[in-house]
Amino acid sequence: MFKYRMATPNERDECIDLANYAFHLNFETLMPKAYGKNVDFSAMHKVAVDEKGRIHAQVAVFPETLTVCDHMLRTGYLGTVSVHPRARGEGHMKILMDMWLKELRDTCDIIVLNGQRQRYEYFGFTLGGVKLKYFVEEANVRHGLQHVSDTGISFRPLLEIEGAESFAHAINTSRFAYVERTIQQLPLILNGLHQQALGVVNQGKLTGYLIVNGAGDEISEFALENADHISLTIKAYMGYSRAKRIAIVTPEYDVPLNNTLGSIAEDYVIETSDMYHIIDFANVLKAYLTLQYKTTGVIEGEFSAVMDGQPVTARVDAGGVTVERSAPPHAVVLNKQQAQALLLTQHSRYMPVSAPAGWFPLPVFWYKVDKF
Template sequence: MVKYRMATPNEREECIDLANYAFRLDFETLMPKAYDKNVDSSAMHMVAADEKGRLRAQVAVFPESLTVCDYTLRTCYLGTVSVHPRARSEGHMKVLMNMWLGELRNTYDMVVLYGQRQRYEYFGFTLGGVKFKYFVGEANVRHALRHVNDTGISFCSFFEVEGAESFAHSINTSRLAYIERNVQQLPLIFKSLHQKALGVLENGKLIGYLIVNEAGDEISECAMKNTDDISRTIKAYMVYSRAERVSIYTPEYDIPLNTTLGSIAEDYVIETSDMYNILDFANVLKAYLTLKFKTLGIVQGEFSAVMDGQPVTARVDANGVTVERSAMPDAVVLNKQQAQTLLLTQHSRYMAVTAPVGWFPLPVFWYKIDKF
């Protein structure tokens, strides 16, 4: 008989072995912030164990505190959804997913994951969010940045620079939206999903960092202390990387970075960022409408709805955003998928729901190293 329970500390290696076997990957190098030899992540795993105590399946949840415009959202990233090949089609994933979501429902505002769309729609997740992807080539730099002086810019392994951890912490917490990153764990966090951290130096002094992939042709995070150094860094990095073309990801609300890249990139696309399961609509709506108000700007107006049984009324005026946990008598009633489609996707424009122009989708975004 299979028993569904939390993993115990002595099952740490069994959890990793199951994930490695199921995915044919090395999770200790893929996700060191959770599976490094010095990290005990067993408590994050809910498992299915057979009568002999062998793990047949598991689902892990990585807690993440998210700050958006001084609002703290309780979020977590769900991952390591693993089923032993000999235990597939036995329903273990379904049981574990529902058990986890039941545990999280009253304590978290939002659950995030990345996976096959329809598989996770069954559990209340919606593919959405906003991620910009720019393509910058050698010709773009040669012409658009010809007058930019990148003299003195150099790159090195980020954590070889004295004070790198405190520098990265300061930049992260200065953002209007950020996942809290444990300072002591930053060297592990920055290696998530085989990423590499490069320090950006000017005449030997640290002025920023880049998170890049192993090939060096993708920048998942461009963090500069001074926004005037963005174009100088991009010009210098194109020479340093020797890549013909580099892809650069940005959140929609990073105005300086999007302004710079929009003026030089060959092309860009707008993509979804992850899959989201909103548990508290009022908290998420207030935080991200405020972020949009402070960055991209939104029209003044009012929107009222009952979302997955939760009454919400949001108002925007010259002073900012207010959200009430009540709905107007004529408020639209939306089920969970409808509500999340409205708030999180570009398809909100096709819905027969009256909402102020430009409010949705909300600019929800996860940096790659904050994924799990």
């Protein structure tokens, strides 16, 4: 007989051992923000426990607060879905997932995860969002940035620089969209997922940071105080890393970074960012349409629908974005998967739904260190 409940603090080691065993990873070093030695993560884990008190399965949710153009969205990043090999096929994951989704319905606007598509579609998640990945090679820098001087630019481990935590916190909160990162947590967040945070130092002054992978050939977060320094930072980093080709990931709404990379990169791809389960369609639509309005731009228009039982009407005009929790009688009716496919995927253009051109997919994006 199994019990399904929240983990307790004294089950810390058992939860980590199960995750390590299931994924063949070391979660304490992989994700110190959640599994560091001094972190009590019991309130994040629901577990399946047998009559002897042994954990056979677990599902965790890392709570996050997302701000999008001053709109606060309550979010949770779902992960560490672990089932012991001897307990697979017994239905524990489904029970734990359903427990979490029922609970989060009252506390979140959107839930995020990264996982196998069809497995999580059964639980109402849709693969979508938007991220761009640019590929910059030596020749691109040599020819495209030949007149750019990177003299005086150097790189140091970010957290070794005095005042780095406050600096990185200020950059994050200055963005149009950001997941909250407290100053106290930053040392655990910025070097998660086997990445390294490098401070960008210009003439002895900290002016930005890059978050790079272990090989140094992928930048998952490119953050500078001054957008005019993007080109010289790219050039300097190519020399510093000695990589012949680097990838740089960016959200669609980072206009200065996309402008610069689009002018020199050898190639780029547009990819999905995560899987999403929208709980409050009006809140998510309002936040991300406003983000588009203030960054890449969005044409004026109106759209109404009943999305997963929620009536919504969105308007964009010269005054900005408005969203109402109502819809006219003739509004299109969409189930959850249809509504999320419309809002979050490139396939919206193929759907028989009339919506203003370019509104969808919404530019939903999570930086890698904010994932779980």
